[in-house]
Amino acid sequence: MSALSRAQTRLEQAVARLEKALGEHRSRSQESEASANVMQEVQSLRDECRDLRGKLDLANRRHAHLQTVVSQVSDRLDGSIGELDRLMEG
Incomplete structure (x- = not known):
C-alpha cells in the first residue's frame, strides 16, 4: 500500500x-433541548397550578360566605x- x-x-x-x-453531539444537543423544553413546560404547569389553587381558595371563601x-x-x-302564621291565626 502506498503512502498516499x-x-x-x-x-x-x-x-x-x-x-x-x-452525530452524537447533535443527538445530545437535541436531548438537552428536549429536556429544557420539558423543564419549561413543568415550570409553566407549576405556575398554572399555583394560580388555580389561589382561585380555588377564593372560590371556597366566597362559597362559605x-x-x-x-x-x-x-x-x-x-x-x-x-x-305571618301567628297573625293569620290570631
Whole structure:
C-alpha cells in the first residue's frame, strides 16, 4: 500500500470519526433541548397550578360566605313566615 493510499485511508477514518462525533453531539444537543423544553413546560404547569389553587381558595371563601348569607336569609324567612302564621291565626 502506498503512502498516499494509507494517508487517504487515515483521512477517511478520521472523517468517519468526526461524522460519528458530530452525530452524537447533535443527538445530545437535541436531548438537552428536549429536556429544557420539558423543564419549561413543568415550570409553566407549576405556575398554572399555583394560580388555580389561589382561585380555588377564593372560590371556597366566597362559597362559605354565601352559605352564611343563605342561612341568615333562610332564618329570616322562617321567622317572617312564622310571624305571618301567628297573625293569620290570631
